Amino acid sequence: MFQRKMMRALCFVLLCALILKSSLARSSINSPLPNPEFKINSANHQNVGTCAFTVRLVTSCSSVAYTRDQISISFGDAYGNQVYAPRIDDPSTMTFERCSADTFEVYGPCTNQICYMYVYRSGYDGWLPQRVEVYGSNTEAVSFDYNDWIPADMWYGFDYCSPYAGGAARSSKSTMK
Known part of the structure; x- marks a missing residue:
């Protein structure tokens, strides 16, 4: 017994x-990770204005009051379609204030399901995004939960394009807040 x-x-x-x-x-x-190997595919931007995407960046309530840092984003699909939005920040309008959401219209090549998202920050203030959401007309809405300070001068984010990545970005309108 x-x-x-x-x-x-x-x-x-x-x-x-x-x-x-x-x-x-x-x-x-x-969790988001730095990717020193990530590169902007300049050859992929020949059809820059083809599709419109709405990108919503939610800044954490634990972030700095506002940031004057330069913020860029890049996202895409598993087939090499990449959307790049340089300098979406605008210090004169206090974008990326603590406890706020900023929405941008971004144009780029059409994509299949978005499976990676990277954020680039350059500056000294710091920034703590809670979540980045992307809505496109040809793809399901997708949300990437950061909840982590973005390091300076490096691409930082998620890549779920590989079938071996072990996870996936939350995809569907029901996950958006």
């Missing part, structure tokens, strides 16, 4: 450890 209880307790502890390890691995996969 004692051995059976010990085996059950041991199995329970191992099961809990496995679940904890799995959830920790999943959370690190779904």
